[in-house]
Amino acid sequence: MLRWIVWRDLMLAWRRRADMLSTVFFFVIVVSLFPLGIGPETQLLRTIAPGVVWVAALLASMLSLGRLFANDYQDGTLEQLLLTPQPLFLVVLGKTFAHWVVAELPLVLIAPFVGVQFDLSRGTLWILFASLLVGTPVLSLIGSVGAALTLGLRGGGVLISLLVLPLYIPALIFGAGAVEASVMGTSPSSHLSLLGAFAIVALLFSPWATAAALRISLE
Amino acid sequence: MNIYKYASPASFYPLAGKLIPWFAIPAALLFATGLFVGFFIAPTDFQQGDAYRIIFIHVPAAWMGMFLYILMAFYAGIGWAFNARLSSMMASSLAITGAMFTAISLVTGALWGKPTWGTWWVWDARMTSTLILLFLYIGFISLQAAIDDPRRADRAGAILALVGVINVPIIYFSVQWWNTLHQGATIRILQKPTIRGSMLAALLIMLAACWLYSVAVVLIRLRCIILEREQNASRFAEVGV
Numbered sequence: 356m357l358r359w360i361v362w363r364d365l366m367l368a369w370r371r372r373a374d375m376l377s378t379v380f381f382f383v384i385v386v387s388l389f390p391l392g393i394g395p396e397t398q399l400l401r402t403i404a405p406g407v408v409w410v411a412a413l414l415a416s417m418l419s420l421g422r423l424f425a426n427d428y429q430d431g432t433l434e435q436l437l438l439t440p441q442p443l444f445l446v447v448l449g450k451t452f453a454h455w456v457v458a459e460l461p462l463v464l465i466a467p468f469v470g471v472q473f474d475l476s477r478g479t480l481w482i483l484f485a486s487l488l489v490g491t492p493v494l495s496l497i498g499s500v501g502a503a504l505t506l507g508l509r510g511g512g513v514l515i516s517l518l519v520l521p522l523y524i525p526a527l528i529f530g531a532g533a534v535e536a537s538v539m540g541t542s543p544s545s546h547l548s549l550l551g552a553f554a555i556v557a558l559l560f561s562p563w564a565t566a567a568a569l570r571i572s573l574e
Numbered sequence: 575m576n577i578y579k580y581a582s583p584a585s586f587y588p589l590a591g592k593l594i595p596w597f598a599i600p601a602a603l604l605f606a607t608g609l610f611v612g613f614f615i616a617p618t619d620f621q622q623g624d625a626y627r628i629i630f631i632h633v634p635a636a637w638m639g640m641f642l643y644i645l646m647a648f649y650a651g652i653g654w655a656f657n658a659r660l661s662s663m664m665a666s667s668l669a670i671t672g673a674m675f676t677a678i679s680l681v682t683g684a685l686w687g688k689p690t691w692g693t694w695w696v697w698d699a700r701m702t703s704t705l706i707l708l709f710l711y712i713g714f715i716s717l718q719a720a721i722d723d724p725r726r727a728d729r730a731g732a733i734l735a736l737v738g739v740i741n742v743p744i745i746y747f748s749v750q751w752w753n754t755l756h757q758g759a760t761i762r763i764l765q766k767p768t769i770r771g772s773m774l775a776a777l778l779i780m781l782a783a784c785w786l787y788s789v790a791v792v793l794i795r796l797r798c799i800i801l802e803r804e805q806n807a808s809r810f811a812e813v814g815v
Contacts, residue, residue, distance in 0.1 A: 500737055504730045508720045517716050518734060521709035522741050525748040532752065553744065564737050571729040 356441045360449030361456075367426070368457040374422065379461045382415040386469045397474045404473035405483070405534035412462050412487060413523050416494040417516050419458035423450065423502040424569070425511075434573060443566040451499045451562065459491035475538065482537040482547075489547060490530040493554045496561040497522050503568035525553050583660050583800045590793045590800075597793070601786035608779035616772045625689040628682050629773075634781040636679035636704060638788060642672030643707060643742070646714070647735035654732035662728035663803070665735065666718055667795035671788050673711035680704055699753040703746045710738045724803055 368375055389407045390400055427433040436446050466487050467480040475483065501519035505511040533546035580586045612630035619626040646668040653662030683701060684694045695701065714734055721727035 497737075500733070504717060504734060505720070510720060514716060514720050517709075518713040521706050521713060521745075522737065524706060525741075525744050528748045528752045549748075556740075556744070560737070560740060564733055568730065568733050571726055571733070574726065 356439075357445050357449045360436075360446055361453045364450055364453030365456060368453070374419075375457055375461065378415050378419045378458055379465060381418060382411050382462050383465065383469055385411040385414060387472065390472065400473045401475060401538055404470060404475055405531040405538065407473070408466055408470060408483060408534070409487075409490075409527050409531040412459075412466070412491065413494065413520065413527060415462055416459055416491065416498060417519070419454070420498040420502045420515055420519070421512050423454050423499055424506050425502075428506050428573075433569070437569065437573060443569065444562050447499065447503075447562045447565045447569070451495050451565070454499070455492055455495040459487075459495055463487040463491055475534075479534060479537045482543050483534045486530040486533040486543070486547060486550060489550045489554055490526045493526040493550075493557045494523060496554075496557040497526075499565045500561050500568055503565045503572060506569070506572040526550065529553065581658060581660055583663065583804055586660055587797055587800050590797050594790050594793050597786045597790035601783050601790055604779050604783035604786065608776055608783050611772060611779060612776035616776050622690050625686065628686045630776050630780045632679055632682040632686060633777060634784040635675045635682065637781065638784050639672055639676035639679050639704065639707060642668050642675065642788065643711065643735075644739065646672055647732075647739040650728070650732035650735040654729050659725075659728075659803075660800075662732065663796055663799045664792070665731065666728070667792045667799055669711060669715050669718070669731075670795065671791055673708060673715060675784070675788075676704060676708045676711060680708065697753065699746075699750040702749045702753065706745055706749070707742070710742075714738070 386408055389403065393399065393403065424433060427436070437443060439446070463484060467484050470480045470483050498515075498519050501515045501522075504518065505515045508514060529546045529550040533543035533550065536543040536546055580589055608630060612627055616627070618624055646665045649661045649668065650665035652658055653660075653665060680701070683704075687696065688694050714731055717734055718727045718731045721730060
């Protein structure tokens with residue numbers, strides 16, 4: 356069941372590759388705007404890089420969250436999925452995982468290249484990659500709760516960011532903190548461990564919350 | 575007498591109407607007393623002068639802001655779990671008062687910060703987490719406002735509030751930790767001077783006043799919500815909404 360859901364969502368996303376690419380380009384463009392707004396001073400750029408890349412990742416993931424359930428909701432698939440004998444928990448987990456692969460993984464892969472613009476060292480780029488790899492599942496997981504709650508609402512796109520962005524703050528702090536520690540030359544491992552712990556907590560709680568929210572939204 | 579009968583909005587409505595003056599009048603009296611004690615009896619602080627007197631509204635507002643969020647999540651959770659309409663209505667009416675107190679504590683904190691620290695805002699752990707708390711309130715209120723069906727709004731709000739409650743401690747500690755890492759940018763908060771008896775008295779009276787005020791206002795708003803939602807029930811036909 357889990358594998359089937361993931362496979363199906365990945366297949367659907369593959370047939371609409373443009374959506375996926377637009378999120379990635381959004382991320383790249385937002386990150387590139389900061390040096391233009393702030394100025395090309397290398398030292399300053401190196402200092403703000405962790406925060407800029409992470410905030411851009413939060414915003415980019417916000418863009419794709421609307422699509423997590425909306426298409427299935429519109430064509431009625433979601434209702435059928437709710438009727439299946441398998442636990443809704445698994446359906447949600449599968450869809451969230453597929454969303455992560457489609458929307459977040461490309462960001463994780465491209466982030467080190469974007470980081471080069473900010474003159475980060477090679478070690479720091481690896482930490483940036485690692486922090487996003489551990490942190491972006493949190494974004495998908497918590498974001499799925501918001502996506503389920505705002506399903507089919509007027510102005511859902513803006514509303515979801517009001518709901519979800521404050522909940523992302525710990526991920527932002529630990530994720531950007533890890534990269535920053537690496538820029539400063541200290542060990543980022545404590546930040547990464549805390550980020551991992553937050554990811555595990557999110558993995559435990561949010562699929563349940565999302566499942567409950569879906570049932571409420573589809574009543 | 576069976577107290578459970580008041581779990582029904584229709585029978586709670588008149589009870590709330592009777593209770594409101596019992597909270598509103600003491601609240602007004604205590605506000606007057608608290609402000610009098612705070613402004614005229616409590617001594618001037620030797621370090622901060624009279625600027626410290628804003629504490630008498632700042633601290634109670636901050637406490638109420640935090641406490642009402644937990645209370646709101648509790649009522650929303652009860653309303654969701656037991657399908658109790660009144661609890662959910664209570665949660666919606668608590669949200670606005672809680673958001674108001676949180677906003678007051680931020681504004682008064684900024685006003686207090688300017689004369690004492692020389693700046694309106696520092697990214698201090700407590701201020702940052704209060705700001706995030708305000709964001710959580712705004713999320714809850716705007717989610718409920720966006721949903722037309724009141725029952726769905728109640729339940730969706732309950733999930734959001736409960737997720738928020740799980741997240742609040744994590745946010746608090748992460749902000750605190752983030753704050754200690756950025757030590758250079760922060761100004762250490764005033765070393766707490768030992769608080770004088772009359773200052774403490776004024777603070778506690780103001781806290782009690784804020785409590786009673788919250789109860790009164792929440793009940794008034796609850797009555798409005800009951801009227802709004804149950805306007806088609808025959809019981810309320812004579813109220814003429």
